[in-house]
Amino acid sequence: MKKDNGLISGLVLLSLGLICGLLLALVNGLTADRIEAEELKLKFEAIEEFYDIDEFDLEEVILDNGSIYVLKNKSTSDIEHLVYSLRAKGYGDDVEMLVAVNDDLSVEGYTVTYQNESPGIGTKIVGNDFNYNQADDLSSFDSISGATVSSSAVKAIFNEVAGRAADDFGGGLDE
Template sequence: MENRYIHFGIVLGLIAAISAGLLGGVNGFTSKVIAENTLKIVNEARKQVLPEAASFKEEEAKEAEGIQYIPGFNEAGEVVGYVASVAEPGYGGDINFVVGINNDAKVTGLNVVTSSETPGLGAKINEKEWQEHWIGKDATYEFNKSTDAFAGATISPKAVYTGVIKALNTYQNEVSK
């Protein structure tokens, strides 16, 4: 009877070891692919919000007040602006977005990367038309409930507005200097 338990224990241990080895190997392979795909998605979002940039250099990123600013360069290698990665608390959780800021401290684009806002209400911040509304705005822009928000949803748009203004002010006061 005892031999059976030892036998089953050894077999179970071997199965667990083989499974762990296979999972580790698959994870090692797929983690590189996932990281590459994530970088492609992020760079595409960066190009959407700072279209004048031909390339971005993460190694030259600046961080200020919890916001990461990645410089965008044109074909001649000149900085044409920065892409700021911002996270602001919304109604359904954090709203993560990237905002393009040109050298004149104006918004060149906005892209909400992830949000958990209420479908049909706050989730309208994910719509391209609403995001394009921010292009050309600067730090002096004041939130207008009738044009910036949606009926029944002001928390999500206000959170994006707060993040955009924070990014613009931090850019002007710390990053651009």
């Protein structure tokens, strides 16, 4: 009668899985710090499109769906600018944007830092002018026709900025 080696085959597969898991843990250990540093570098490069980071004290406030980079005056420690890095659900994945706001609530600029939208349709959100100029006023927002879900993700991010920017500049971040 033919011997059934099903259990041993399963154990071989389990052993292979363990070896592969260890290898992945090793590579993760070697690359994790660098990945974090590279991601941060990319984010800082994006912020520098709006402001010269060296001129300010930079603090990060962590939120549930992103973070806020607080740019404070070096001598008075007053908040001069806020850069929101927020995520909202897009079509393919989350859309992540940086929105730079000045202390008079004017929008300095915004940029998409991560998206995985449909090429040629949803990807039009990258570099698009949504006509968003005042942080607490979304009445002139222009969405992209044909890219409803991606535009909604951008609007959701702007909505969050609109809802909290005045409060954040007014001391809401210290609470």
